[in-house]
Amino acid sequence: xxxxxxxxxxxxxxxxxxxxxxxxxxxxxxxxxxxxxxxxxxxxxxxxxxxxxxxxxxxxxxxxxxxxxxxxxxxxxxxxxxxxxxxxxxxxxxxxxxxxxxxxxxxxxxxxxxxxxxxxxxxxxxxxxxxxxxxxxxxxxxxxxxxxxxxxxxxxxxxxxxxxxxxxxxxxxxxxxxxxxxxxxxxxxxxxxxxxxxxxxxxxxxxxxxxxxxxxxxxxxxxxxxxxxxxxxxxxxxxxxxxxxxxxxxxxxxxxxxxxxxxxxxxxxxxxxxxxxxxxxxxxxxxxxxxxxxxxxxxxxxxxxx
Amino acid sequence: xxxxxxxxxxxxxxxxxxxxxxxxxxxxxxxxxxxxxxxxxxxxxxxxxxxxxxxxxxxxxxxxxxxxxxxxxxxxxxxxxxxxxxxxxxxxxxxxxxxxxxxxxxxxxxxxxxxxxxxxxxxxxxxxxxxxxxxxxxxxxxxxxxxxxxxxxxxxxxxxxxxxxxxxxxxxxxxxxxxxxxxxxxxxxxxxxxxxxxxxxxxxxxxxxxxxxxxxxxxxxxxxxxxxxxxxxxxxxxxxxxxxxxxxxxxxxxxxxxxxxxxxxxxxxxxxxxxxxxxxxxxxxxxxxxxxxxx
Numbered sequence: 001x002x003x004x005x006x007x008x009x010x011x012x013x014x015x016x017x018x019x020x021x022x023x024x025x026x027x028x029x030x031x032x033x034x035x036x037x038x039x040x041x042x043x044x045x046x047x048x049x050x051x052x053x054x055x056x057x058x059x060x061x062x063x064x065x066x067x068x069x070x071x072x073x074x075x076x077x078x079x080x081x082x083x084x085x086x087x088x089x090x091x092x093x094x095x096x097x098x099x100x101x102x103x104x105x106x107x108x109x110x111x112x113x114x115x116x117x118x119x120x121x122x123x124x125x126x127x128x129x130x131x132x133x134x135x136x137x138x139x140x141x142x143x144x145x146x147x148x149x150x151x152x153x154x155x156x157x158x159x160x161x162x163x164x165x166x167x168x169x170x171x172x173x174x175x176x177x178x179x180x181x182x183x184x185x186x187x188x189x190x191x192x193x194x195x196x197x198x199x200x201x202x203x204x205x206x207x208x209x210x211x212x213x214x215x216x217x218x219x220x221x222x223x224x225x226x227x228x229x230x231x232x233x234x235x236x237x238x239x240x241x242x243x244x245x246x247x248x249x250x251x252x253x254x255x256x257x258x259x260x261x262x263x264x265x266x267x268x269x270x271x272x273x274x275x276x277x278x279x280x281x282x283x284x285x286x287x288x289x290x291x292x293x294x295x296x297x298x299x300x301x302x303x304x305x306x
Numbered sequence: 307x308x309x310x311x312x313x314x315x316x317x318x319x320x321x322x323x324x325x326x327x328x329x330x331x332x333x334x335x336x337x338x339x340x341x342x343x344x345x346x347x348x349x350x351x352x353x354x355x356x357x358x359x360x361x362x363x364x365x366x367x368x369x370x371x372x373x374x375x376x377x378x379x380x381x382x383x384x385x386x387x388x389x390x391x392x393x394x395x396x397x398x399x400x401x402x403x404x405x406x407x408x409x410x411x412x413x414x415x416x417x418x419x420x421x422x423x424x425x426x427x428x429x430x431x432x433x434x435x436x437x438x439x440x441x442x443x444x445x446x447x448x449x450x451x452x453x454x455x456x457x458x459x460x461x462x463x464x465x466x467x468x469x470x471x472x473x474x475x476x477x478x479x480x481x482x483x484x485x486x487x488x489x490x491x492x493x494x495x496x497x498x499x500x501x502x503x504x505x506x507x508x509x510x511x512x513x514x515x516x517x518x519x520x521x522x523x524x525x526x527x528x529x530x531x532x533x534x535x536x537x538x539x540x541x542x543x544x545x546x547x548x549x550x551x552x553x554x555x556x557x558x559x560x561x562x563x564x565x566x567x568x569x570x571x572x573x574x575x576x577x578x579x580x581x582x583x584x585x586x587x588x589x590x591x592x593x594x595x596x597x598x599x600x601x
Contacts, residue, residue: 122581124531126538127554127573134566241444248539249558260539263454271454278447 068273072255076277079254082246083239085170086177087232093178094185095228101186102193103216113186120183125242129176129249136172144169146251173250177243181235188231192224226297233289237282321593331585338579342397349391354546368567380571383556389567392553393575399549400576403460404530407467411529412522414468415475420506420514422476423483434480437473445470449532453541463542467529478521482514489513516594523587527580534576550576 064071101113136143146169196202197220205215244256251257255274262270323329341348368380368389380389422433440448452466486492487510495505534551536542543549548556550572557568 118584119581122527122577122584124534124551124573124576124580126535126551127569127576130554130558130561130569130573134561134570138561138566238444241447241450244446244450245535245539259450260541263450263541271451275451282443 068269069277071258071270072273072277075253075255075258078252079240079243079247079256082170082173082177082252082254083236083243085174086239086243087181087236089174089178090181090185091228091232094182095189097182098186098189099193099216099221102190102197105190105194110190114190117183117186120179123179125176125180126245126249128179129173129246132172132176133249143172146249173246173252176249177239177246180242181232181239184235185228185232188228189224192227193220196220196223222296226293229292229296230289233285233292237278237285240278240281318593322589325589325592328585328589331582331589334578334582335586338397338575338582339401341394342401345391345394345398349388349394351388351391353387353392353395354548368571380567383560383568389571392548393550393572396548396550396553396572397575397579399543399547400530400533400551400579403464403467403533403543403549404526407464407529407533408471408522408526410464411468411471411525412475412518415472416479416511416514416518418472419476419479420483420510423480424487424502424506424510430480433476437477440470440473441477445528445532446535449536450541453536458541458544460543460547463533463536466536467532470532471525471529474521474525475518478517479514482517483510486510486513520587520591520594523583523590527583527587530576530583531580 097113101110104110133146193216201219202215205219206212210219241256243252243254244259246252247254247257248260255277258270259274261267262274322332346352380393382388383392418433422430448470449466452469453462456462456465492505492509495509500509533542533549534554537549537551538555540555542551545552553572554569554576557565557570557572560566560568
């Protein structure tokens, strides 16, 4: 896997052409090629890369002249903050709406919500991002159009969500990124509620005289949380990948924006480092989903004794 | 007349027209295809012929008239380019790239999926592992990486889109082919000692097609959206062939100064196209799936 990416990334395009001043003479050119290690044969470059990678060194960025992995990791918190905020928004808005749609199937409110969700699926993320800027930042002028705003450092890592200014900067990109997932949560919850409401235990709880509110919030909701959490966990990786688009629109200094810039200038080590970090995040997410699954559903606990 | 009614194709067509919203989608899709194909004849100007552009007509809001009295229905950009014309030409590029990549991915994916299902054993296992690996990663991530590897250009974008999409076809057709290959007609064909490729392509393939028709419609929409996203990020199609995504991206800077029409209308055209295709695809799924139709 790493071999395929490496050969692919390194075989095509010559970064020297992009990086070096076109007016440079041959001697300066050769010196630059040598200092970046691009004069060695490809197999040698690959083994150098593998050896260094095993020690946590994914090479230096050609552009920033800093370790690529460090660049990615300094940008990671911003992306995570944005993605988590988007996830919270998606659940906070999608869950109640899906619940309402599921409790009144076929009614006007259900049909309106479902049509809205189809629209949310079809809307191109980047276009919605522009519309949000146009409406909130340009027309109404109540929210900023881009950037991160004031940040507060926690353990040396800047976060936006702790200041009011940072929160206003976070609002639009998070909403933009959340839109697609919101529609997904709505549909999932609606289908779940519809299925659960016609099940035996709901009929039994009603017969027992349990209030409708308790049935919905205590019994039905805890049963539909299992598929919702599973899907959302797996979709979180998707969210990180799609943050590339949102970060570009809102000039949010996360790792997605770094990736786009690096692709444009053929900064290979950064692209490779981004991939490696993303793959690790994917694995961690899968692990967390498995653990959450066990926490939510007693049947899924391995070796659990009753 | 009785024979006509029993023809499944005609019956499916009739069922398709039962839904009003699907007909709206189909009409919308046909309209989009029509204006895209005939763009050079419909568009008020050729937006990429610099001779036809007049700087005096730059930055006009929608509905205003230029210095020669021509109408800029959707406004113009800073070089005096008519946005409506740019959208029509952009639609052409977007649809062509979307259809080409979905078509190639369809052929490639279904051939690989069919042979995997027919061969079985380790070939099948290997192909399906690759498919699963690919489907577990977000499409946009794969496309980004491929563009980073391949570089930019129309052909490379199509390759990236095909690489993203072939796995969906392979998985869908394989599921169908696994069932179909145990049927008697395949056995009969084998008794007749037909070649493997003949059995797979002439006998197995036609019987596995219906679910793929739905998939191909949806995937054209997905390809158009993904291409637009890549172009918007500035790593998609080259500047010489602006698609809708690139138009939206070009208008981005102007949006902050209030000239919304540069990005807004191309986006609207993109949304209209995607929604039309999805509506048609939705209804096709209901029509071609007998189980859903009975409900």
